[in-house]
Amino acid sequence: MNIIAYIIQKEFKQIFRNKAMLPIIFILPLLQLVILSNAATYEVKNIKFAYVDHDQTSTSRALIDKFNASTYFNVLTVFPSHEKASSAMLLGNVDVVLEIPNHFERNFIKEKTSDLGITINAIDGAAAGVESGYINQIIQSFNKNLKVTYRDASENVVKPVNIASIASFWYNTTLDYKTFMVPGILVLLVSMITLFLSGMNIVREKEIGTLEQMNVTPIRKSQFIIGKLFPFWVIGMGLLTIGLILAKLISDVPMLGSLLLLYGYTSIYILVILGMGLFISNFTDTQQQAMFIAWFFVVIFILMSGLFTPIESMPEWAQILTEFNPIKYYVEIIRMVMLKGSGFTDILPLALKTLAYAIVMNGLAVWSYKKTN
Amino acid sequence: MKRFIGFIKKEFYHIFRDTRSLFILFGMPIAQILLFGFAITNEINNVDIAILDHSKDATTQEIINKISASKYFTIDQLITRESDIEEAFQKGKIKAVLNFEKDFSKNLIKERQATLQIITDATDPNTANTITNYINSILKNYEQSKNKNIKLDYQVVSETRMVYNPELKSVFTFVPGVMTIILMLVSAMMTSISITREKELGTMEILLVSPITPFQVIIGKVVPYIFLSVINAAVIVLLSIFVFNMPVQGSLFLLGAESVLFIITSLALGILISTISETQQTAMMISLMGLMLPVILLSGFIFPISSMPEPLQIISHIIPAKWFIIIIKGIMLKGVDLSFLWKESLILISMTVLFIGLSIKKYKIRLE
Numbered sequence: 001m002n003i004i005a006y007i008i009q010k011e012f013k014q015i016f017r018n019k020a021m022l023p024i025i026f027i028l029p030l031l032q033l034v035i036l037s038n039a040a041t042y043e044v045k046n047i048k049f050a051y052v053d054h055d056q057t058s059t060s061r062a063l064i065d066k067f068n069a070s071t072y073f074n075v076l077t078v079f080p081s082h083e084k085a086s087s088a089m090l091l092g093n094v095d096v097v098l099e100i101p102n103h104f105e106r107n108f109i110k111e112k113t114s115d116l117g118i119t120i121n122a123i124d125g126a127a128a129g130v131e132s133g134y135i136n137q138i139i140q141s142f143n144k145n146l147k148v149t150y151r152d153a154s155e156n157v158v159k160p161v162n163i164a165s166i167a168s169f170w171y172n173t174t175l176d177y178k179t180f181m182v183p184g185i186l187v188l189l190v191s192m193i194t195l196f197l198s199g200m201n202i203v204r205e206k207e208i209g210t211l212e213q214m215n216v217t218p219i220r221k222s223q224f225i226i227g228k229l230f231p232f233w234v235i236g237m238g239l240l241t242i243g244l245i246l247a248k249l250i251s252d253v254p255m256l257g258s259l260l261l262l263y264g265y266t267s268i269y270i271l272v273i274l275g276m277g278l279f280i281s282n283f284t285d286t287q288q289q290a291m292f293i294a295w296f297f298v299v300i301f302i303l304m305s306g307l308f309t310p311i312e313s314m315p316e317w318a319q320i321l322t323e324f325n326p327i328k329y330y331v332e333i334i335r336m337v338m339l340k341g342s343g344f345t346d347i348l349p350l351a352l353k354t355l356a357y358a359i360v361m362n363g364l365a366v367w368s369y370k371k372t373n
Numbered sequence: 374m375k376r377f378i379g380f381i382k383k384e385f386y387h388i389f390r391d392t393r394s395l396f397i398l399f400g401m402p403i404a405q406i407l408l409f410g411f412a413i414t415n416e417i418n419n420v421d422i423a424i425l426d427h428s429k430d431a432t433t434q435e436i437i438n439k440i441s442a443s444k445y446f447t448i449d450q451l452i453t454r455e456s457d458i459e460e461a462f463q464k465g466k467i468k469a470v471l472n473f474e475k476d477f478s479k480n481l482i483k484e485r486q487a488t489l490q491i492i493t494d495a496t497d498p499n500t501a502n503t504i505t506n507y508i509n510s511i512l513k514n515y516e517q518s519k520n521k522n523i524k525l526d527y528q529v530v531s532e533t534r535m536v537y538n539p540e541l542k543s544v545f546t547f548v549p550g551v552m553t554i555i556l557m558l559v560s561a562m563m564t565s566i567s568i569t570r571e572k573e574l575g576t577m578e579i580l581l582v583s584p585i586t587p588f589q590v591i592i593g594k595v596v597p598y599i600f601l602s603v604i605n606a607a608v609i610v611l612l613s614i615f616v617f618n619m620p621v622q623g624s625l626f627l628l629g630a631e632s633v634l635f636i637i638t639s640l641a642l643g644i645l646i647s648t649i650s651e652t653q654q655t656a657m658m659i660s661l662m663g664l665m666l667p668v669i670l671l672s673g674f675i676f677p678i679s680s681m682p683e684p685l686q687i688i689s690h691i692i693p694a695k696w697f698i699i700i701i702k703g704i705m706l707k708g709v710d711l712s713f714l715w716k717e718s719l720i721l722i723s724m725t726v727l728f729i730g731l732s733i734k735k736y737k738i739r740l741e
Contacts (some may be wrong), residue, residue, distance in 0.1 A: 040670055045679070108529075114529055115529075126416070163512045193662070313419055
């Protein structure tokens with residue numbers, strides 16, 4: 001037992017001695033948590049809107065006013081011709097162009113219907129879809145107004161059926177992205193720090209040559225590994241704690257579930273990551289190699305974790321692959337516990353998988369660590 | 374000059390000798406772009422929903438059939454009580470519940486109006502919003518089919534044209550982003566590591582006392598990585614064209630030139646990182662922890678920059694990746710030429726110059 005304590009002491013000294021590393025371990029991630037979580041929003045706002053009005057009548061102006069009044073669209077620019085508007089779109093100065101044709105009002109009165117051209121920059125397909133939705137809403141409400149103004153009062157029409165739908169958004173009524181993103185990004189930062197540090201740690205001793213010295217000591221394999229990994233486990237839990245406090249104080253993220261449950265789960269989860277780091281360490285000779293591999297997996301884990309894009313949207317094979325992604329489990333659980341107040345039985349299936357993962361990963365890591373060449 | 378070439382040769386040997394790193398270096402981008410190109414999408418598909426039907430009549434059944442027939446939704450569960458909704462959401466699988474009011478059919482015929490509640494698990498606001506929109510459009514369709522015989526008049530019919538990406542494929546936004554991340558991180562990380570490695574192992578001293586100038590040392594370090602990154606960029610572009618059917622509307626030559634420019638910018642950033650860090654560990658943590666998330670989040674790769682709060686929009690200007698993503702999308706999807714992209718290119722060039730200038734100022738040729 002004493003031996004483990006000494007190793008842990010040594011490791012902590014080594015970590016805290018490197019003054020350049022401290023801010024990277026603690027300040028950088030937390031700064032990113034606070035600042036970057038604001039960037040992660042799919043909301044489509046400030047749409048750069050332009051129009052070409054060939055008609056120049058009161059009806060066309062009424063339509064433009066509708067767009068003007070909407071909060072989604074801003075920077076209303078007018079272009080004299082279609083060509084001018086197109087080149088502005090090429091430059092990226094305009095996202096949406098509304099083109100009102102000649103005789104817009106006249107067609108309307110004569111034929112009771114009129115056409116309208118809308119061009120949307122669809123490079124970001126998702127945003128374009130949302131923009132098109134906003135535009136349709138505006139046009140529909142414009143249509144409603146028109147019917148009121150133009151329809152003959154005497155005209156007897158059958159009332160169309162109408163299915164009214166009421167949307168209610170549970171757990172996040174204001175659709176605030178920060179609530180959704182902060183827990184996820186916190187998971188990411190905890191995982192990245194613990195994986196990179198543990199992945200680099202043993203291989204560093206290998207590269208510098210001090211690992212041989214450790215190997216000739218009577219320290220047993222298990223003692224060495226526990227002593228090596230424990231400090232990172234502490235750092236991971238520490239980061240989680242500070243992160244949760246910041247999430248509460250600065251971003252006002254709710255904490256509906258049990259903190260104990262979250263900590264209990266995290267303590268298992270970090271073991272998975274540490275086992276992974278150790279495993280990588282064992283199979284590499286230089287820190288460079290270790291980091292490449294860690295980086296490769298981290299990028300895949302991040303982008304396939306359901307953190308930024310939903311897992312349900314992925315093709316079947318990719319969803320199966322995400323079963324091997326520890327970050328996916330943690331992201332899902334932290335959101336369930338913090339935002340929905342899910343309890344022990346709700347997260348049990350995911351937690352059991354994580355536990356199995358931890359056992360397998362650490363088993364592999366210990367097995368592959370050899371004291372002798 | 375001969376000495377310098379010898380030095381570059383040494384660097385190439387270093388890289389090619391380490392077959393494992395080399396394998397990762399080339400295998401990684403290919404694996405990532407294939408994986409992400411197929412898997413990452415923010416469209417919704419096969420979302421599990423539950424139904425709470427208080428009327429159980431022909432109309433609600435018809436609507437439920439319509440919804441389950443669409444590829445967006447799978448009806449996973451029928452629930453009978455309001456109190457079960459909470460439980461379904463907490464298990465995490467169900468993302469939305471459709472709650473039909475009592476006497477839905479009757480109301481629709483008699484009052485010409487019936488009400489339906491769409492309850493979504495809005496912990497993920499984007500998915501919740503999209504689900505609501507999709508269900509609404511299915512309802513609208515159904516409504517229209519019921520109203521077929523009633524003539525609707527006085528309306529504006531809009532014709533929407535989606536330009537540059539008519540099918541709204543999300544691959545078109547993600548592939549340029551993934552390409553940028555890979556090039557940026559690989560280039561910055563590799564140079565910073567290879568320079569600090571010499572420092573840490575003590576071989577930097579040997580290089581400094583050799584007749585090669587410090588400037589040549591840096592250039593010699595960077596040249597092999599330019600070479601490797603260009604190959605990587607080419608592979609990624611080929612994959613995006615042949616596997617993901619990305620168009621290249623503009624000039625392939627310009628795309629190549631801009632990629633080289635961006636690679637040099639990233640390498641310059643790597644050099645700068647190496648001058649401020651003493652150990653490989655520090656260099657790696659700066660380039661991984663410091664660059665990864667800002668590049669993913671602030672470059673416009675996943676989240677639209679124009680929706681971010683003002684201060685973050687300003688910060689995003691200093692992320693080189695942002696400008697490169699604009700350039701790639703411009704060339705590949707819009708087909709614009711340099712006259713449209715000179716500003717972005719100029720920004721990348723100035724960043725490169727700045728990084729190199731700072732590195733030269735910070736670079737110590739003396740031992741401490």
